[in-house]
Ligand SMILES: [Zn+2]
């Protein structure tokens with residue numbers, strides 16, 4: 281799935297978010313009756329303690345969990361996961377920035393937005409929650425909640441502000457910021 285800017289205006293749809301971990305659903309399954317969806321790992325852990333839906337307390341057993349509809353899987357495929365935040369390259373050099381910029385242009389991201397996004401590919405232009413090694417160490421648990429979109433073919437993501445209204449203004453920039461990694465993007 282490409283980088284489809286502007287396709288989703290407004291906040292990430294509540295239906296794409298796991299009510300247990302508050303992140304974008306990962307390998308989602310749904311409850312049989314109420315159809316609430318959760319990450320597989322989250323709901324399995326929950327059900328090991330109690331056989332109820334965490335949202336409405338309907339009874340569920342692990343065997344009753346079922347696959348989510350294809351439309352939900354398609355919507356989720358627009359987002360990507362960062363599995364190794366430690367691989368973040370916060371001070372990319374000009375060559376690396378040019379490679380990422382090229383990939384954004386190739387994925388039909390509008391030119392004026394590419395320019396704005398690339399200005400925020402370096403920690404000196406990142407928001408206050410993120411712009412030094414110390415703040416990143418302090419806030420790691422917070423920024424792991426980012427909803428990210430992959431830059432096609434690259435170990436890099438865009439964090440769009442409209443996908444991340446849950447993060448607060450210390451962690452977002454308009455229209456978004458670019459994060460480049462050594463590895464760990466799925
Ligand atoms: Zn979850």
Ligand SMILES: [Zn+2]
Nearest residue numbers: 314316333336
């Ligand atoms: Zn439910």
